[in-house]
Amino acid sequence: MSMRLLTMSSEKAEKKTTEKKAKPTKTTASKKSVAKKTVAENVVGKGSLLYVDYIIKTKRDGKVFDCTMEDVARKEGIYKEDDRYEPMLVGIGWNWLLAAVEEELIGMKVGESKTIDVPPEKGSGPRDPSKIKLFAKTKLAKHGVRPIKGEEVKIGHERGVITQVLGRRVRVDFNSPLAGKTLVFDVTAKELVTVPEEKVLAVIKRRIPAVPIDQFGVSIKGKTVTIEFPQTSRYIEGIQYAEIGVASDALKVIEKAKKVKFVVTYERPEPPKEAGN
Structure with a gap:
């Protein structure tokens, strides 16, 4: 279990803001x-x-x-x-x-x-003794689990490690x-991180590490934080949930802010060139 499970590092990129300091x-x-x-x-x-x-x-x-x-x-x-x-x-x-x-x-x-x-x-x-359980090998087989000591298993919504194989029974420890x-x-x-716009960029990077941070734009006017998202971000699985997280984090780091606005710009594609031109 890592710190990433106890609590997202992200792609390194230059920080960018749309407002002059x-x-x-x-x-x-x-x-x-x-x-x-x-x-x-x-x-x-x-x-x-x-x-x-x-x-x-x-x-x-x-x-x-x-x-x-x-x-x-x-x-x-x-x-x-x-x-x-x-x-x-x-x-x-x-x-x-x-x-x-x-x-x-x-x-x-x-x-x-x-x-x-x-x-x-x-x-x-x-450690919680009640999280150490015995299973019949036949039951584990239904879950596709091999009865081998040290094997990591998932049964239902729980993850554990096989600690002992006792004949037809297997002991699994579901403790962390x-x-x-x-x-x-x-x-x-x-x-x-002390500059307001850079604070917002930092939390964006934390929530959406797959997109280079220099593709986002941030401006803060009065009590509104405006974040410009690149069009490519629309294709990320679960982006709507990431946006909720970004909005929540932005309101934390910019204490005077009352609302967060997202902007996505779609440009008209250039028409295909005719053959021979």
Whole structure:
């Protein structure tokens, strides 16, 4: 079980906005106060939106089971071709990461690293003996399950692992593989996202990783966030559900916003050229 199951990294692309950044205005603030502000902008706080790198392992044996860095994944033998290896977007207080880890991120500076121990009660929970069940081999055969120790199985809506084969009966453990284990997170705060338009682009990237982020446009006027979607996004399976997630996230990261508007532009195709022209 990975962090992706406990809580989507996405395709790397340049961030793009459709509005020009406002020019900084002159102030009479002292150099000291400006310095304090700069420091504050680099410190994680409640409601912060940031990217983090992490390595997660079990404390007892030090086995790494998830990370955001490709080189580490390959070294630890957990690399998966379909996974995206890049920093994960985290919104402090929004449960995109385990609450126990989010709490420890508060106060960290950009570039700072920390090791966080997460006990079972704050992670995947304790092991539940009632989730260990015995099945007849004939019943498992109906589900296409081979009675082999260590085999992962799905019975109904539950997923488990065969832990023992006892004659005609098979013991299956439906507990999470991490249940009852203390987890160790090695976390690094990589980047704080502070520009409003870039915050919206970040949550779009989180929800719709299949489309390059530079194909979207974002503008914020008053209390309305307008997001321009590329026509190609219409062909993504489940795009309507992703849009609901984007709207919800955008209203979280832009606190003054009251509504989110989606715009898709369809252009008239050019007529085919006549033969001989």
